[in-house]
Amino acid sequence: MNEALLLVETLFPRGITQYLVGGILIGLGTVIIYVGTGIHAGASTFLESTLSYGSKLRRFQQPKFVASRDWRVVFTLGIVAGAAGYSLATGEFGWTTEVQPSRLFFGGILIGIGTRLGKGCTSGHGVCGVGSGSKTSILNVATFMLVAIGVAQLVMAMGVTP
Amino acid sequence: MSGAGVVADHESHPLFLPLVFLGGAVFGVGLAVSQMARPEIVLEFLQFRDLGLVFVMGGASVVVGIAFWTLTGSGRSAPLTGKRFGRRLKSMDRDVMIGGGIFGVGWGLSGICPGAAYASLGIGNVVILYGVAGMFVGAYLQGYLRESRADAGAAATAD
Numbered sequence: 001m002n003e004a005l006l007l008v009e010t011l012f013p014r015g016i017t018q019y020l021v022g023g024i025l026i027g028l029g030t031v032i033i034y035v036g037t038g039i040h041a042g043a044s045t046f047l048e049s050t051l052s053y054g055s056k057l058r059r060f061q062q063p064k065f066v067a068s069r070d071w072r073v074v075f076t077l078g079i080v081a082g083a084a085g086y087s088l089a090t091g092e093f094g095w096t097t098e099v100q101p102s103r104l105f106f107g108g109i110l111i112g113i114g115t116r117l118g119k120g121c122t123s124g125h126g127v128c129g130v131g132s133g134s135k136t137s138i139l140n141v142a143t144f145m146l147v148a149i150g151v152a153q154l155v156m157a158m159g160v161t162p
Numbered sequence: 163m164s165g166a167g168v169v170a171d172h173e174s175h176p177l178f179l180p181l182v183f184l185g186g187a188v189f190g191v192g193l194a195v196s197q198m199a200r201p202e203i204v205l206e207f208l209q210f211r212d213l214g215l216v217f218v219m220g221g222a223s224v225v226v227g228i229a230f231w232t233l234t235g236s237g238r239s240a241p242l243t244g245k246r247f248g249r250r251l252k253s254m255d256r257d258v259m260i261g262g263g264i265f266g267v268g269w270g271l272s273g274i275c276p277g278a279a280y281a282s283l284g285i286g287n288v289v290i291l292y293g294v295a296g297m298f299v300g301a302y303l304q305g306y307l308r309e310s311r312a313d314a315g316a317a318a319t320a321d
Contacts, residue, residue, distance in 0.1 A: 011213045014197075019214035022196020023221025029189025030222070031229040036181045038240030040230075040250040041189075043277030047301035059305035071182045076280050078186020083194040083284025085187070092194075094286040099201045099273055101292040107272025108279075108296020110264050113304045115276060115297075118261020119252045122275040123189075125262075126219050131226035132249035139254070140262040147266025152208030155271065162202045162273075 029082075030127060033075070040132075042124025043079070044115035046072040098162045114144070175242040192222070193281035200282070201273030201290075208270055268300075 033041045049069035052060040087093040097104075115121040118140050120129060129137020196218040197203040207215035233247040240247060252258070269275055274282065274293045282290040 013212050014214060016214055016217050019196050019217040020221050022192045022194075022198065023218035024225055025192030025195055026189055026218065027192075027222035027225025029185045029187070029192055030226050031185075032188060033182055033185035034226075034229060034240075034247075035233070036185075036240060036242045037178065038243055038245030038247050041182070041185065043275075043280065044297075044301075047276065047297055048305060051298065051302055051305065055302065055305070057305050057309050059309045071179060074179050074182045075186040075189075078183040079190035079193065079277060079280040080284040081183075082187030082190025082192075083199055083281035084190075084286070085284075086191045086194040087285040092285060095200070096287050096289050097201050097273075097282070099205070099289075101289060103272050104201070104274060104290065104293035105296040107268040107274060108293040109300040109303070110268030110271070110296075111275060111293075112297040112300020112302070114261045114263070114265030114268055114300075116261070116301050116304050117257050118265055119258055121265065121277070122219070122269075123277045124250070125252075127222045127226050128230075128250040129252065130219070131223040131230050132251060133227070133231075134249065134251045136252045136254040136258055137250070140258050143259055143262030144266035144269060147263050148270035149208050149210075151267050151270025152205055152273075153210075155205075156209045162205060 026123075026127065027131075030123070040124070040128040041075055042120050042128060043076070044111075044121035044124060046076050047112055048116055118144075178242050181242065189277070190281045190284055193278055194285055198278045198281070199285050199287070201278075204269070204273040204275075204278070208273070 030041055033039055045065070045068070048060055049065040049072045051057075052065045052069050084093065087095070111121070115124075119125070120137065120140065125134075125137040125140045130141060193199045196215075198215065198218055203212070204215065206212045230247075230249050234249050236247065238247060239245060272293060274290065276297060279290050279293050279297065283294065
């Protein structure tokens with residue numbers, strides 16, 4: 001019994017409540033949009049649909065991006081506002097990451113390329129696609145999960161923190 | 163092709179954008195509550211130091227799965243758009259795997275993903291703007307390269 005508790009504490013040193021509640025709320029936000037509109041809202045299409053405002057590239061001027069760009073801006077503003085409201089209410093607002101800006105920037109470039117080439121991200125494939133039982137999404141999630149684990153372990157092994 | 167074809171009447175309903183904003187806000191609260199807005203927490207998950215994040219994606223996909231399957235099975239259409247309820251199914255090709263791999267390198271390196279990065283900005287983490295800027299650069303690069311490649315391909319066939 002003690003060993004089992006110890007194992008749980010090792011695997012989940014912060015407990016699981018905030019993770020489970022947060023996950024359910026993320027799902028609920030997606031469901032609110034779906035129930036009213038039938039749209040599977042993912043977060044990464046915003047990158048390309050927003051580029052359509054300023055770039056004449058035909059890739060970004062596709063009807064699916066141009067027609068959805070306004071609501072995707074609103075969706076993203078909602079995400080920012082929701083997180084801001086919560087953190088202001090709890091007093092966590094103003095927290096900043098210790099991850100080096102260069103890692104954020106170069107990581108960001110790869111995320112921009114990879115999510116758009118791979119047709120989705122953690123929310124589009126990970127939540128909507130997995131929730132749909134889509135084989136494409138499950139394969140995509142398994143791929144990015146395994147690769148990310150390998151890279152993050154490598155970063156840690158090289159002594160880079162956080 | 164979720165979206166294409168039906169998108170024209172999306173914005174016509176007065177409640178469309180308010181509902182999208184509300185859904186986004188609940189989504190953003192979830193990202194803040196789950197701590198996914200903090201790259202450190204994501205990195206600790208990937209480094210097996212705190213596996214709590216399985217409950218984030220797990221909890222979210224179960225909630226979404228129940229709604230998607232129930233409403234799809236009902237055969238009805240969404241009230242604000244008239245769009246028929248369906249599941250999110252994308253076609254499989256090589257790009258899905260290559261893109262997933264490239265995204266994985268970026269996620270493992272930085273601990274951020276698109277939705278979590280927007281929420282991170284919301285909690286006041288302004289440094290995340292380096293990451294968001296990188297995402298736009300990356301999204302532009304892939305669009306530019308794919309279009310150049312498509313043009314080169316078209317030119318080659320024309321010859």
